Amino acid sequence: MKFSKVFRQIYGITKNERFLLFLKVIESLVSKVLSLLMVCVILWAIGDLSILIVTDLFIQSSHSLKEDIFDIFGLFLNILVALEILENITAYLKKHSVQLELVIVTSLIAVARKIIVFDLETKSSSDLIAISVAVLMLSISYFIIRSGQNRT
Numbered sequence: 001m002k003f004s005k006v007f008r009q010i011y012g013i014t015k016n017e018r019f020l021l022f023l024k025v026i027e028s029l030v031s032k033v034l035s036l037l038m039v040c041v042i043l044w045a046i047g048d049l050s051i052l053i054v055t056d057l058f059i060q061s062s063h064s065l066k067e068d069i070f071d072i073f074g075l076f077l078n079i080l081v082a083l084e085i086l087e088n089i090t091a092y093l094k095k096h097s098v099q100l101e102l103v104i105v106t107s108l109i110a111v112a113r114k115i116i117v118f119d120l121e122t123k124s125s126s127d128l129i130a131i132s133v134a135v136l137m138l139s140i141s142y143f144i145i146r147s148g149q150n151r152t
Contacts, residue, residue, distance in 0.1 A: 024096075027096075028093065031089055031093050032093070034089050035086060035089045035090065035093070038082060038085055038086045038089060039086065041082055042079060042083060042086065045079045046079060048075060049072070049075040049076065052071065052072060052075065053072060056068050056072070070116070070117050070119075071117075073113075073116050073117060074113060074117040077109065077110075077112065077113035077116065077117075078113065080109055080113075081106060081109050081110050081113065084102065084105060084106035084109055085106060087102060087106075088102045088103060088106060100145055101142070101145050101146070101149070104138055104141050104142045104145065105142070107138050108135070108139070108142065111131060111134050111135055111138060112135075114131055115135070118131070
């Protein structure tokens with residue numbers, strides 16, 4: 001009798017099922033590593049933001065905070081985007097599927113960050129139009145997903 005038949009009789013799973021189980025373990029491991037790395041990125045970004053704020057408020061007090069306000073807003077929004085990505089990874093670990101609504105919300109926050117830090121002096125009108133189209137498409141996608149969830 002072949003070893004695979006004996007293994008299947010004892011454990012009740014085939015080679016394909018073992019391989020899929022192996023992939024699921026790898027997938028879970030990768031998700032956990034990504035979660036830990038994202039926490040490191042978030043902590044690093046908070047430290048970076050803290051240093052920038054302390055430097056601007058206390059060390060360079062003669063220098064106007066107005067010049068760095070967009071950098072500070074950008075860093076705040078970077079942290080929010082990183083938190084949303086961490087939430088996406090966590091939701092994936094819980095449900096083993098991508099939560100499309102979370103992905104779209106994360107994308108909307110990322111595009112909102114682009115709008116807030118958008119520099120009209122260095123960017124062209126086509127850049128602004130592209131961001132506007134992205135916001136419109138993401139908003140429509142979010143509306144479609146939310147209305148589909150309300151029906152069920």
